[in-house]
Amino acid sequence: TQLLEQSPQFLSIQEGENLTVYCNSSSVFSSLQWYRQEPGEGPVLLVTVVTGGEVKKLKRLTFQFGDARKDSSLHITAAQPGDTGLYLCAGVVRGAQKLVFGQGTRLTINP
Amino acid sequence: DSGVTQTPKHLITATGQRVTLRCSPRSGDLSVYWYQQSLDQGLQFLIQYYNGEERAKGNILERFSAQQFPDLHSELNLSSLELGDSALYFCASSVTSGSSYEQYFGPGTRLTVT
Numbered sequence: 701t702q703l704l705e706q707s708p709q710f711l712s713i714q715e716g717e718n719l720t721v722y723c724n725s726s727s728v729f730s731s732l733q734w735y736r737q738e739p740g741e742g743p744v745l746l747v748t749v750v751t752g753g754e755v756k757k758l759k760r761l762t763f764q765f766g767d768a769r770k771d772s773s774l775h776i777t778a779a780q781p782g783d784t785g786l787y788l789c790a791g792v793v794r795g796a797q798k799l800v801f802g803q804g805t806r807l808t809i810n811p
Numbered sequence: 812d813s814g815v816t817q818t819p820k821h822l823i824t825a826t827g828q829r830v831t832l833r834c835s836p837r838s839g840d841l842s843v844y845w846y847q848q849s850l851d852q853g854l855q856f857l858i859q860y861y862n863g864e865e866r867a868k869g870n871i872l873e874r875f876s877a878q879q880f881p882d883l884h885s886e887l888n889l890s891s892l893e894l895g896d897s898a899l900y901f902c903a904s905s906v907t908s909g910s911s912y913e914q915y916f917g918p919g920t921r922l923t924v925t
Contacts, residue, residue: 740899740919742918745915788854798856798867799856799912801854
């Protein structure tokens with residue numbers, strides 16, 4: 701059983717389109733992070749959200765933490781081929797001391 | 812560049828053999844984490860060390876072991892290798908202060924067992 705469920709698992713869209721990736725759980729998280737991983741490389745931290753309802757923007761990427769701190773979303777506006785990669789959410793379960801990863805969303809942006 | 816280094820970049824070995832993967836964390840980071848990533852799968856947490864001591868264990872096989880040395884670098888030892896052990900192995904480091912546990916990943920070691 702995956703503690704963090706990401707959806708969709710695979711997404712292939714055309715350049716210029718918008719998309720949203722979801723990260724859901726039944727557990728409450730102290731904080732949640734999003735990483736992007738390109739083929740053959742290590743994941744790179746994009747953002748950390750800590751407060752319920754928090755919204756953070758990173759250029760065309762918008763990250764939101766759910767009010768109850770059980771879920772998060774990543775929205776990309778006007779996707780570009782450079783956005784292609786594996787997007788991973790990861791959370792610290794409240795009361796625990798380790799980071800758990802979702803299985804990832806593999807995003808492909810076609811020119 | 813995350814500041815985390817891993818060696819070697821690639822490793823090809825035969826079944827039954829033993830290998831050692833090495834990781835140097837970012838300067839100042841006390842925690843080191845090891846992950847396994849098989850083809851088209853997410854990251855599977857193996858083990859965490861903090862300032863030389865084991866802090867948490869994940870899905871690590873008994874054939875695998877790790878340690879963190881006084882200079883904070885870490886080694887992951889994989890023995891009696893099987894074909895299914897072929898994967899990318901990542902090391903990550905963090906300061907481990909507060910509750911964010913933001914991790915910085917190395918470039919990985921690609922292990923191929925033939």
